[in-house]
Amino acid sequence: MDQKKIGLFLKMLRNEKGLTQEQLAEKLNVSNRSVSRWETGSTxxxxxxxIELADYYEVDIKELVEGERKSEIMNKELTETFDKIAEYSIERKKSQLQKDGIFTEILIVIGIIISFTLAKFVADNTAQLIVTLICGWFVWGYGIVLRVKIRKELNELTKR
Structure with missing residues (x-):
């Protein structure tokens, strides 16, 4: 429990009712010094x-103890929940991008294999050699383009 926060909340509630510390103290049968100590967070x-204060100010005991209204508490909880969801979503996206990164590495390797290895063994004439090389370079180039895109997206996600 944050005594200062509770004290400020009690002061705000008292001011909303338009009461002085003395008037509130009189209603609760305590000294105005006690009210002052509550509002400064000393006690x-x-x-x-x-319980009596909660009834008088028409707030829940939980609100008094936490030093803020339910709506503020709920907004804070909602914000925390959305932050967790966003964080989870980003982590999931990063994970998927890393998996895609592995796929692009495989594409690059396959492109190299097609370009250099298969071209030697499959191509019987110059036309087949050129087609095989172009196919290999296309796969290799596509892998590199995807790799660059994935790294760019990962960098953007990491900045968040």
Whole structure:
């Protein structure tokens, strides 16, 4: 529990009701010094007074103890949830891109194999040699283009 936060919340609630510390102290049968200590975060109200304060200010006890209204708590929780979802989504995308990166490396190797190895063994004439080399270079080039795209996307995701 953050006493200062609770104190500021109590002060805000009192001001919303348009009361002075003395008037609130009178309603609760405590000294105005006690109210001052609560609002500065030096001390906290007794548990029985917390219940009474919650009833008087028309807030939940949980809100008093956490020092903020439910909507603020819920917004914070929603923000945290969305942050976790976004983080998970980014990690999942990174993982997929890394898998795609392995695929592009395989494409590059296959392109090299087609270009140099198969060209020697499969091509019987110059036309077949040229077609085999072009196919190999195409696969190799496509692999490199994909590799560059994937690395660029990974760099953008890493910056987030």
């Amino acid at each position: 906290l109200p007794d548990i029985s007074l917390i």
